[in-house]
Amino acid sequence: QKEVEQNSGPLSVPEGAIASLNCTYSDRGSQSFFWYRQYSGKSPELIMFIYSNGDKEDGRFTAQLNKASQYVSLLIRDSQPSDSATYLCAVGPGGYQKVTFGTGTKLQVIP
């Protein structure tokens, strides 16, 4: 069974700090990796996707992928209270195939 593991948290960081969220996956054949943000009572929204090993940056967000070690991470620089949410990692084989979601990490940014 394909598994995606995340620490449930909560992860607490002070405002302005870097938040580091991690995710490991079991299926070595995985090709597509996504990070979603979900505010309480709302549906998830896509933050970033990454397919190749290395880093991908988008504004304050950086996704890091290491296929050999089977982990993907999300760094949030200059964390803001508005970043407080649950972050979901999703991993899939690519194309139209379904992805597997982790259980999410709750992030709290303390003002």
Add this chain to the structure above:
Amino acid sequence: GAVVSQHPSWVICKSGTSVKIECRSLDFQATTMFWYRQFPKQSLMLMATSNEGSKATYEQGVEKDKFLINHASLTLSTLTVTSAHPEDSSFYICSAIVGRGSYGYTFGSGTRLTVV
């Protein structure tokens, strides 16, 4: 960007009645849609995969006769919760693949179902 419109956003119904939830892809064709359920403070749970023009594929443990899914067109998928009971109260969310999976899923805004 790709938008999935989900209605209603919330619904309260009496036990034993049926409720229909609609998801429409507004500016793209969604060959495949996924239906999730999420209980408070829990993770997303995939219920079924809906493919246009064919029967839905249900995850293990999901009653297909209770959760009826219809994907009659490339822009509309519906989930009907039949004979709803209080334990069916949950947050139901649909999602569609965008860009042949390259851009992940886009989610509907979700439907909060309360069965009384």
